[in-house]
């Protein structure tokens with residue numbers, strides 16, 4: 137049996153480690169959930185208690201364990217076409233204009249999905265983009281999908297989902313996902329959509345290797361885990377990478393920590409980068 141007792145000191149130690157490495161603030165009411173998640177790592181390492189796990193994290197061998205700890209504590213909840221209004225805005229107001237502007241001279245369109253979780257969000261982006269782009273080859277179109285959690289990124293790249301994830305989807309968007317039967321009672325997103333996306337690990341609080349510009353950035357439902365200072369610094373970096381006239385989508389309960397001089401709110405959690 138795993139002993140999941142977590143002393144105040146151990147909780148403080150874990151919280152500090154997670155904040156330093158991922159910017160995630162573990163709030164007090166999340167302690168029970170954290171204990172459960174740590175128990176997974178305790179078991180995987182053949183240890184007997186969370187206390188032993190904390191002791192292990194203090195040894196030099198623990199460097200390899202930090203990414204596993206981060207994978208364990210991240211919340212990956214997501215779904216296809218979650219917060220539908222963003223995909224409608226992208227499909228009707230953003231992409232047709234970008235395609236018209238950039239087509240004919242192999243212009244680039246770049247979208248970054250910055251907390252992509254298990255892939256439902258970038259595949260929804262790919263689905264509406266393919267719908268607007270059709271088969272045209274005169275636009276260089278790419279989606280970059282990143283997340284800190286390597287386990288969840290592997291799931292996203294595999295693109296295999298259980299059919300009940302699609303059952304509740306509105307009938308106008310479901311066909312856009314171009315599902316293929318994977319033969320195991322599961323459905324796989326088609327090659328066509330998968331090829332539009334590059335999945336990479338990226339920690340939002342570390343250095344970003346990309347130089348941009350991006351026409352659209354999705355950063356939804358991850359700011360809730362960060363403190364004000366972390367949010368503000370990530371926002372500044374988004375603005376630097378966004379093309380003038382580009383769009384930033386935040387999650388439903390998220391807003392800017394304070395008004396940003398270069399971002400204008402133009403819809404429900406939709407911001408436009410000013411020229």
Ligand SMILES: C[S@@+](CC[C@H](N)C(=O)[O-])C[C@H]1O[C@@H](n2cnc3c(N)ncnc32)[C@H](O)[C@@H]1O
Nearest residue numbers: 158210213214251253284285339340356357358
């Ligand atoms: C709740 S999910 C949101 C998924 C999707 N954006 C959506 O709105 O449906 C939050 C995601 O943020 C990721 N995340 C947490 N901290 C991160 C960090 N420091 N850098 C990058 N991604 C992070 C988690 O791994 C998780 O997949």
